[in-house]
Structures are given as structure tokens and as C-alpha cells.
Amino acid sequence: xxxxxxxxxxxxxxxxxVEAGDWMPDEYRARLRKFVEMHAxxxxxxxxxERDWILRAPTLQRKxxxxxxxxxxxxxxxxxxxxxxxxxxxxEACLDDLIAGRSKFHNxxxxxxxxxxxxxxxxxxxxxxxxxxxxxxxxxxYAPYARxxxxxxxEESFHILHGRDVILTLVTGTDAQRELVQExxxxxxxxxxxxxxxxxxxxxxxxxxxxxxxxxxxDARQQFLEGYVPQVWELGLTLPDPKLRRxxxxxxxxxxxxxEKLMAVVSGHGPASAERLAFRRLSRAEVDWxxxxxxAEAA
Amino acid sequence: xxYEVFRRERQGAxxxxxxxxxxxxxxxxxxxxxxxxxxxxxxxxxxxxAREAIEELDEFVDEFDLKYRRVDGYSIKERLKExxxxxxxxx
Numbered sequence: 223x224x225x226x227x228x229x230x231x232x233x234x235x236x237x238x239x240v241e242a243g244d245w246m247p248d249e250y251r252a253r254l255r256k257f258v259e260m261h262a263x264x265x266x267x268x269x270x271x272e273r274d275w276i277l278r279a280p281t282l283q284r285k286x287x288x289x290x291x292x293x294x295x296x297x298x299x300x301x302x303x304x305x306x307x308x309x310x311x312x313x314e315a316c317l318d319d320l321i322a323g324r325s326k327f328h329n330x331x332x333x334x335x336x337x338x339x340x341x342x343x344x345x346x347x348x349x350x351x352x353x354x355x356x357x358x359x360x361x362x363x364y365a366p367y368a369r370x371x372x373x374x375x376x377e378e379s380f381h382i383l384h385g386r387d388v389i390l391t392l393v394t395g396t397d398a399q400r401e402l403v404q405e406x407x408x409x410x411x412x413x414x415x416x417x418x419x420x421x422x423x424x425x426x427x428x429x430x431x432x433x434x435x436x437x438x439x440x441d442a443r444q445q446f447l448e449g450y451v452p453q454v455w456e457l458g459l460t461l462p463d464p465k466l467r468r469x470x471x472x473x474x475x476x477x478x479x480x481x482e483k484l485m486a487v488v489s490g491h492g493p494a495s496a497e498r499l500a501f502r503r504l505s506r507a508e509v510d511w512x513x514x515x516x517x518a519e520a521a
Numbered sequence: 522x523x524y525e526v527f528r529r530e531r532q533g534a535x536x537x538x539x540x541x542x543x544x545x546x547x548x549x550x551x552x553x554x555x556x557x558x559x560x561x562x563x564x565x566x567x568x569x570x571a572r573e574a575i576e577e578l579d580e581f582v583d584e585f586d587l588k589y590r591r592v593d594g595y596s597i598k599e600r601l602k603e604x605x606x607x608x609x610x611x612x
Contacts, residue, residue: 243577293556293560297556297557300542300543300553300557301540301557303543304523304540304541304542304543307523307543308541313543369540370540373539373540377561516545516549517545519545519546520522520545520546520549
């Protein structure tokens, strides 16, 4: 490691921050860019499972709330792609890589949404899991990313409430509505347990090393379990893991997720990966004339 | 085009940098900025500035140690004590 890189590393490890125009080592820039790009992709792909339910939302109020949430997520994608652009990769290249399957997006967006129960579980628990990671990113050494996270976290807070409201309506409804939630929860539990990634120790995680991330994967998962399992149980719902249990010292134990399956899912082999990417390709092709017209007019 | 967006959160507050948007021209920039930084009533005014119009200055070297411009350039405690003592002797 050369002297300049060493000084940079010491700076970020000591809590120092980096701005877009500052010098940064190639490895830092590459890792950061890939990470933020995956985050942006996830926001963009994450609206597709919910989009399926705009037309089928049970009430006008729900339809409007869901649409507002989707607008928020697309807005987050826009903000994050801006961060990526300033790190040197154009948005067009990000979208090309995304639809060609060359870049990744979060595991939870590779699964189908079968019922309205899924919409509740996603807005409540997937967003809860995401907010835990996102809050930790407020401390990211790359200041433009950390600043955008403040706005994102602020907007996300209503999503969890919206999800909880959907769930509470269903569990206080008919037996069939309650069953809808339980069935969705049973399907979503595995991807939720995979969400924060394999339990790589913080001191072996290069993302923590460069202080792009400041939270170990397992810490995030423990925080999720501690915060949300009791909330699930208090509604009389069950979770499909017989090993799930909180020990006296506050640590949750659970059945080890299949990490190879997680790798397969995020590399495009999830149950809905192909369909989602095909849809994104289709909409890109369909709106291509709009961007060409707009850019020609502006030029 | 990249536009830097500044927002005023409430009347009397300073404009603060909010983020940036990419837009093909000013008309689109206005629409995007309204949606991105104003749709929840979180701003009472926005400034849009083309990024290329911004001139950044980021080096502030104090080569001549101009401490007399600052509060920490003055240490009056000891001399005040001295002055008070002198005043006590000459009422």
C-alpha cells in the first residue's frame, strides 16, 4: 500500500469523511461505486413487486399509499444513481448493466408477490430490515452517500407504518385475511433471514475496513430479530423456524440460511429474477423514444 | 446537465444544499426538483444552480498566522487581573 493510500485509510478509519472531488484510492472508489450501484438497482427493482399490486389494492386509500411508496423508492434510485454518476459511472451504463444481468440487486426483490399479504409483509418487514442497514450507512465515510441516506431514511419511515397498518387490518379481519398474512410470512421468512448477508466478521469485511459500511452483517440481523420477532409473535403469527429463540443474553439463534442459495438468487436465479429483468428491459425499450425526444429537444 | 439543489426548510432559515439532480434542461430540472425535494412540504423554497456555474474554493491557508482577527488571538485574563490589582492600589 502506498503512502497516500495509507493516509487515506487512516483518515477514514479515524472517522474522517470523503467528498466527491477528493482523491480516493481505486479500490475504495470501485467498492463504493459497486455498493451504491447495487443499492440504486435495488430501489429501482424493488418497486416491481409492489407495482403488481397497484391495480389490485383493496381500497383507494391503499392504492394511493402504495403509489406514494413506489414514487419514493424510484426517487431513491434517482438520488443513488446520481451518487454513482459522480463516482464515474454514467446512469445509462448502470441501467445497461442491470438489464443485461451484469450487476446485482437485493435478494428480496427476486421473489414474486402472490397476495396482498405479501404487500404488507414487504412494506413492514422488508422495509424494516432495509432501514436497519440504511441507518448504519448514515455513518458511511463517503459523505455524499451519507447525506442522501438521511433523506432516504426520513422517507422510509412512513413505509413501515403503512406496512404495519396493512398487517394490522388483515390480522384483525376474517380468518381468510389472517391466513393471507401467515402464508406470506412463511414464504418471506427465508429471504428476510438472508437479507443482511452471510455473517462475515466485521474485521474481515473489506467494506467495514474502508468504513463504507460500519455494521457487521450479523449485527444487523440480530437487530432485526430483536426488534421485529416479538412484534410478529405478539400478533399471534408464527415464524417457520423451530430454532428461532432468544437466549438470556439477548442473542437470537436461528437455523442457518442456505448461503449458496442466496448467491444463486442474487446472481439472477431467484424465482422471479428473469421475469423482473425482462419487465425492466421491456419498459426501457418502451420509453426509449421519450428520452431520445427529450434529449434531442434539450440539445 | 447536473443541477445542485438548495432548499429552505422554513421561513427565515438559510438555504442549505439538499442534493443534486440530473435533467436534460431547466424545465425538467424544475419538475424533478419539485418532486424530489418538495413533495412532502419539506421545503418552502428551492434554488437550482447548474453545477458548472459553481465555483468552489476549498483552501484557506493562514500563512501569516492572522490571530488578531479571531477571538483566540486575545488573552486578556492575566492583564485584566493585573489591571484590577493596580486599580485596587490607586482608588
